[in-house]
Amino acid sequence: MAAAPGVKDLTFEQALKELEGIVGRLEQGSVPLEESITIYERGDALRAHCDKLLKAAEAKVEKIRVGADGKAAGVEPLDE
Template sequence: MTDTTAAPDVAALTFEQALAELETLVGRLERGDVPLEESIAAYERGEALKARCAGLLSIAEARVEKIRVGADGRAAGTEALDPDRA
């Protein structure tokens, strides 16, 4: 990972993007090939990425719970949720 200040804003990442970046960071930290200062910055970014993923999963879970079932047993629709309100 290069300079973390150039990385995209965590709040703008999709779940998949945040998870992929988090997996990359964890891999680099586990290998131990990151200097101390960069490790600290990577850990901080990793915490933000983890929080983003958890927030998006919470939104998805709430959305699934709001699926309405019609009389025929099929999903009748969902309530749209704003992902930035989590």
């Protein structure tokens, strides 16, 4: 599925806020069927974008190694 227009340019926070709005509208049940399908598809693209951004952030997280003296001795990748 191709990303909906503009989704790839959103920050995580922007995408999440828009996704929360879509979920709220769909949960209300007052959206016409065709519009529900359209906003559901956008929501799915936003979800995938958020997931991609989270995975990228997780890949950057490092844990600090502590030496015998209790001081930071370097960093290593976070265990998966």
